[in-house]
Amino acid sequence: MSTFFELVDSCSQKNNSLLCIGLDTDPDRIPQILQNDPDPIFSFNREIIDATSDLVSCYKPQIAYYGAIGAEESLQKSIEYAHKKGVPVLLDAKRGDIGSTAEKYAEEAFGRFSADAVTINPYMGLDSMQAFLDYTDKGIFILCRTSNPGGTDIQNLVLESGQKVYEHIAELASTKWNKNKNIALVVGATRPEEIADIRDITGNMMFLLPGVGAQGADIGRMMENGQGGGMIISSSRAIIYASSQSDFAEQARNAAQQTRAEINQNR
């Protein structure tokens, strides 16, 4: 059985792409043409996947969009469909809790939803992440330096050692915590200096870099600073909502092609 990192590398090479499309599918933004469909959310995702599966390294559904409206079945079907098209799936869930509860969250991600990788939150410490890390073939993406402005509030606090909190997490994640070699990090594409800093600490570790597109990250600076290890570059709204009309899938493909090209120009 292949690990997540093998799956994503293989898909990335086949499609000559580091792009990951975020499936943040909001029922209010689904084009009119699908509104009377029996499962508009799945149908929207299926059309996006059909239009882009040769352009990406993975898909990243954000579970909150499905959880808010009870669309777990649409999420399951979307993940299954991405797999059918040969693309691995990283479930963006940012879970974290005490051990007995973390086991249930891991079961949710890897059992119920059959995700190949998941994002988790490190604030509760190693024992809150262990149940995820025990899935040795999955990719476990720990939040390190997130793309939102408020990411500074806690992550950039300076410790008495001189390290920032996010640097300390990068260090632990690439050494002591990474016994199963299945850890990757979430590093906001919007913070180029911090990408370079985290790359220095972690060597060739895989990064998920969200923030391209609607959040406005500079692709050139991100690419320059992220070199030296794996990169999954995520864009959601700027691609899936490139058009709100019946040409949404075609326009999503165009946007994905442009983003992939811009990334590849800077590789």
Place this chain on the structure above:
Amino acid sequence: MSTFFELVDSCSQKNNSLLCIGLDTDPDRIPQILQNDPDPIFSFNREIIDATSDLVSCYKPQIAYYGAIGAEESLQKSIEYAHKKGVPVLLDAKRGDIGSTAEKYAEEAFGRFSADAVTINPYMGLDSMQAFLDYTDKGIFILCRTSNPGGTDIQNLVLESGQKVYEHIAELASTKWNKNKNIALVVGATRPEEIADIRDITGNMMFLLPGVGAQGADIGRMMENGQGGGMIISSSRAIIYASSQSDFAEQARNAAQQTRAEINQNR
């Protein structure tokens, strides 16, 4: 419309109780007698609620147990049933994400599940919590110092200011972040010295204190150190799984009565 803090105070006074029962309902631990029920999870919770609703200040379902197996409907029905019995519900979800996603998580907790309060994770900063804080009548419980051993890994790091990370969060949560006066903190009952420390920082702020029962917190020391503000004292497994036989509800009641009495002896 009453706020969560008013609801929980009222229920706490009526029942002379600071006890919150955690509904961490695991299908593998539901007694044989309910296994052929059409909805064993809801039926289990309903019997626990029937047996204890005069002994608690609120209920705290842990969403991971329901999410792992697609039992969201059982969770909805359980929350509705607790409300029918006059008891407010704190949904333990520990969510946290960028603003547009946080809105969806808040919709999940307060819209889909009709919870009165929710736990959230502060690692991504204030803008990741704002969508929750905007629900001014709800209780927003921010993780400060959690009950698990690994809680020290990040939360107890010492900053260059001399403050620990959890102390910094306690300070922000009780001042700058608390514009809507709806923040409360999660403070592990297993860490008495740290409860006192956080109480000093936050004044009379409400604390959720998990860790009594299966996690082994000392109730006397917790009570001594938590005085001076609101306390919601949570026990889950030690109460709901007090018996694995057909007398489970009766034994849950006995365990809840004992825990309430032990808490009240120390008030």
